[in-house]
Amino acid sequence: MAERLTISLDGMGGDNAPDSVVEGAAIARERNPALRFLLYGDEARLKPLVAAQSHLADCVEIRHTDKVVANTDKPSVALRSGKQSSMRLAIDAVQSGEADSAVSAGNTGALMAMAMFGLRTIAGVERPAICSFFPTERGETCMLDLGANVACDAENLVQFAVMGEAFARTAMGIEKPTVGLLNVGVEDLKGKDEVKLAAAALRESTLPIEFKGFVEGDDIACGTVDVVVTDGFTGNIALKTAEGTSRLVSAFLREAFQSSLMAKVGYLFARRAMHKLRLRVDPRRYNGAVLLGLNGIVVKSHGGTDSLGFANAIGVAADMATHGFLAKMRHDFEQLRPAETGR
């Protein structure tokens, strides 16, 4: 059996909190008996919710606070005045070593600011990035940055490549993850300067990274590489474009099944298969964006997700802690630094 893993939870973050948080913790604990939780938030609301979940008996410690970061709070405001917030206390638990990782479905900007302030970036990382994974024709691919940094230089992109590779190797369990830089063409001459410079640096690097050069937008869904690296502006738009397109095709499919009596009958027969298809592209399945590059593991759950989605975010946080993500990444950046200096 795995050793005990402690996850600190922002009990009050997200549209469906605290219910989705507590129910999500119960689902995650049922899947992984090694988990225990530090649950931050309003004790009066949390206590009955926890008591109602048999899977959470003896594995949850509620830590009361009545401060909450609002979705409308600016990061700077949250940082200054949210020191006793459920979000901040969950991060502090990672910083102090009490928790192995933290999960919050709250305000992304505030979470990033607090995590950066509390945990700092690891040596060699200039800026953290947001990373998440997606279904592809070949399995799963992760992409970063998804919106932490709207402008990135070549060095940031190289660091994201190292961070993403470590994530794919540990949390996703891929032995030799391949890495590609998102660009508007695969030829060497195409694209923005920072992307071309980053490609040159990754090709020359002594790091044992399987760098495959440039990939294009359609390579994300193809699964051409395991790790897609891009700036936070492009990554955020690509992520949301993919989500929007997936919803659009699903909506067209629903309409098609409603368009005639024959189609409706067809749906009755194909119902189970269509249910499996829905699960396959269900965003809850891929919930859990990771803040990479910090001295600690922090996972951002989608604010609008339900208990199942939140449980999956907890799963990501647990996987990263179990498979030594931080040690792997620190080791990579130690290797990267002399190589960078030597160029």
Added chain:
Amino acid sequence: MAERLTISLDGMGGDNAPDSVVEGAAIARERNPALRFLLYGDEARLKPLVAAQSHLADCVEIRHTDKVVANTDKPSVALRSGKQSSMRLAIDAVQSGEADSAVSAGNTGALMAMAMFGLRTIAGVERPAICSFFPTERGETCMLDLGANVACDAENLVQFAVMGEAFARTAMGIEKPTVGLLNVGVEDLKGKDEVKLAAAALRESTLPIEFKGFVEGDDIACGTVDVVVTDGFTGNIALKTAEGTSRLVSAFLREAFQSSLMAKVGYLFARRAMHKLRLRVDPRRYNGAVLLGLNGIVVKSHGGTDSLGFANAIGVAADMATHGFLAKMRHDFEQLRPAETGR
């Protein structure tokens, strides 16, 4: 009946040329009897293809050239040495006024370079952009730039907004097209500087543009606005991400229908509805990317499309010419210039 429209065709551009070009012209002509064609390319190959199409009797003039722009040619090389190429001659026919618009499925970079050189940008436009349209939940939305300019400043983006609005109003037939700037959030403070500056300029502008502020990646498929404006790097990646995601969901759907006997039976019943669904997301239906901002109409067909896709690209070229796109855009930029100076 509409007046006669002359379209010049690059008979040799594209993976399936010249067959797809000639067959595409026949389909387009069957749909629109006002069309006639100037067809540039190898007469020995084109002549029997044209003769085989009854719809093309008396409406095609073949103009022989044995020069072809290769897909691997750099734009600068094509520009220097491709003066007698089928692509260049098709553009020249627009420049001389012989043709109302030109269509090519050849090398995009070369086409853009030749079109810029031959037609020049219209007064007030600094750089042309590539624009195309997509299916959405509400109907159709167009987006630009899709890759002509990897880096754009605020002024470029404002000009793209004006160009895209004119396209939506004429070629897409939308009376009062709404326009949005692609960004990583809808709040004023989010995103890149050039995007924020462009938004400020569009808000202050005296042009009668229905500017709706920022939109996000998922708004493309939602159809939140009629015109999505972005730089060529982001636009190209968003376009290809959407295409890749659409193919992925379609592949998952095929697998689902194959996954059990019940599902296969379901498919038999729903077959006609699924066929309609395929047509609805068929990339050929949305084939025809327009080079906007030039003193002439040039449409780029996808290089890998077939005759049906090519016919649709001809349809876009014909619609733009019929509905006075150029006059509308010139008028808008005349309005824009004094307003800009006055700021």
